[in-house]
Amino acid sequence: MRPESEEHLAEIVRGANGPLSVRGGATRHTPRPGEALTTVGMTGITLYEPGALTIVARAGTPMAEVQAALAAEGQRLPFEPMDHRNLLGTDGVPTIGGAVAMNVSGPRRVQVGACRDSLIGVRFVDGEGTVIKNGGRVMKNVTGYDLVKLMAGARGALGILSEVSFKILPAAATEATLRLTGLDVAQAVRAMAAGLSSPFEVTAAAHDPATTQTWMRIEGLDGSVAYRTKELSRVLAPFGTVDRLDPDASATVWRAVRDAQAMQGTGDVWRLSVRPSHAADIVARAGAEASLLDWGGGLIWLRLPTGTDLRDRLGPFAGHATRVRGAPDPQPEDAALAALTSGIRARFDPKGLFRSTHHQTAGA
Numbered sequence: 001m002r003p004e005s006e007e008h009l010a011e012i013v014r015g016a017n018g019p020l021s022v023r024g025g026a027t028r029h030t031p032r033p034g035e036a037l038t039t040v041g042m043t044g045i046t047l048y049e050p051g052a053l054t055i056v057a058r059a060g061t062p063m064a065e066v067q068a069a070l071a072a073e074g075q076r077l078p079f080e081p082m083d084h085r086n087l088l089g090t091d092g093v094p095t096i097g098g099a100v101a102m103n104v105s106g107p108r109r110v111q112v113g114a115c116r117d118s119l120i121g122v123r124f125v126d127g128e129g130t131v132i133k134n135g136g137r138v139m140k141n142v143t144g145y146d147l148v149k150l151m152a153g154a155r156g157a158l159g160i161l162s163e164v165s166f167k168i169l170p171a172a173a174t175e176a177t178l179r180l181t182g183l184d185v186a187q188a189v190r191a192m193a194a195g196l197s198s199p200f201e202v203t204a205a206a207h208d209p210a211t212t213q214t215w216m217r218i219e220g221l222d223g224s225v226a227y228r229t230k231e232l233s234r235v236l237a238p239f240g241t242v243d244r245l246d247p248d249a250s251a252t253v254w255r256a257v258r259d260a261q262a263m264q265g266t267g268d269v270w271r272l273s274v275r276p277s278h279a280a281d282i283v284a285r286a287g288a289e290a291s292l293l294d295w296g297g298g299l300i301w302l303r304l305p306t307g308t309d310l311r312d313r314l315g316p317f318a319g320h321a322t323r324v325r326g327a328p329d330p331q332p333e334d335a336a337l338a339a340l341t342s343g344i345r346a347r348f349d350p351k352g353l354f355r356s357t358h359h360q361t362a363g364a
Contacts, residue, residue: 001037001038001239002037003041004042005041005042005109005125006123006131006162009039009042009162010125010129011129013129014128014129015129016351016353018034018353019033019035019175019353019355020035020100020160020354021033022039022167023038023096024038024059024101025092026038026090026092027084027088027091027094028098034353039059039097039161040094041060041317042060042061042162043061044143045065045066045069048073048161051350053168053169054067054166054167054168055168056165056166057158057164059096059097059098059160059161059164060095060097062096063081063099066096066156071081072348074170074171074320075356076170076171077168077169078108078117078168079104079105079113079114079117079118080108080109080254081104081105081106082104082106082259083259086259086264087259088324097161100115100119100151101153101154101161103172104268106205106254106258107204107206107258109295110199110202110203110205110206110298111137111202111203112203112298114146115158115252116153118167119152120166120167121146121235122134122148123163124159124160124162125160125347126348126349127350127351127353132147132150132183134147134148135148135316138252145349153319157354158179158345158349159354162263164224168230172249173220173225174222174225175225175247176218176225176226176229176245176246177244177250177253178216178218178233178236179209179217179243179244180236180241180242181213181214182198182212182239182241182275182346183212183214183240184206184283185256185293186280188293189276189280190215192276192293192296192297193296193297194239195216195232198232198284199340200230200231201218201219201273202216203218204216204217204294205294205295206254206293206294207292207293208262208292209292209293209364210262210290215245215253215257216236217250217254220332229244236297256290257294261351262290262303263292263325265309266306267306267326268287268303268305268306268310268326269303269323269325270288270302270323270324271299271300271301271302271321272301272320272321272322274298274299274318275298275299276295276298277345278319279293280297282300282317285314285315286304286310286313287304289305289322290303290304298301306326
């Protein structure tokens with residue numbers, strides 16, 4: 001099924017007698033039981049006001065279309081959305097609604113927050129076929145803001161998005177990345193903490209244990225970037241020799257970090273959200289074939305042999321682990337949280353139409 005409008009989508013949901021397997025561009029989708037329904041027919045930017053820093057688009061609009069429209073006006077989505085196709089071995093076209101459903105957030109999250117922090121409005125169809133609107137189309141209108149945040153990262157479990165609204169930001173005139181080489185994970189986390197806590201507005205901080213390279217990015221006007229990279233180099237000097245990557249090399253590095261290219265190869269891929277101060281210990285205990293740290297150590301990607309139970313290997317830790325590539329991974333929930341989420345799902349999806357869409361892929 002491929003609805004071409006919100007009204008058609010609502011009609012389909014009202015007439016559904018069993019589970020729906022909902023997807024956008026199918027770049028993050030794990031097939032589930034149920035009748036297939038795609039939102040890619042609901043496309044188009046419905047409102048773009050560069051002066052108001054606001055864009056509104058239907059959920060099936062390709063991410064590339066949104067980014068191209070913004071780039072033409074010297075603007076961008078703040079949250080640097082990841083492209084999952086390389087990681088998950090999928091094709092298709094990433095959509096703006098899919099990014100919201102998964103709360104997909106890239107390296108710039110350390111400065112500007114996650115996808116949900118830029119989302120200011122949603123329209124969606126709940127499990128009874130009712131069209132619900134929350135939030136607004138301009139930054140000052142935050143009516144229903146909590147529900148807007150709830151839909152970001154809900155993975156389609158509460159309803160099918162039909163339209164999303166974002167606050168946007170001016171694109172940076174240039175960027176530069178400072179690189180340290182030869183640090184172990186613990187040293188890299190300390191270096192990244194020093195950079196992120198400095199006054200020089202670091203917009204990304206990552207570490208690749210395989211190459212022992214640690215990167216920190218600065219963005220902005222040419223003169224400002226030149227000054228801040230010079231000063232940040234002084235902050236990082238105690239950790240080793242610092243070199244600077246030019247804008248093209250910098251962009252290449254952060255595209256690779258954003259899309260977790262270090263996870264190439266066979267095996268299961270896990271995504272962990274942890275305290276940066278715990279990252280070195282977790283990486284050591286995991287014994288992974290490949291690892292990558294983003295968000296200053298708060299996000300860890302791990303590749304392990306197929307079928308490895310990472311939670312069993314790590315034991316208790318403060319954080320959250322999701323297997324994003326491999327066998328389906330029902331995540332454990334404590335009783336209080338399970339009761340809360342069950343109640344919310346029952347309110348929005350009383351017939352259980354969307355349970356098949358609550359799959360395990362990468363969010364933020």
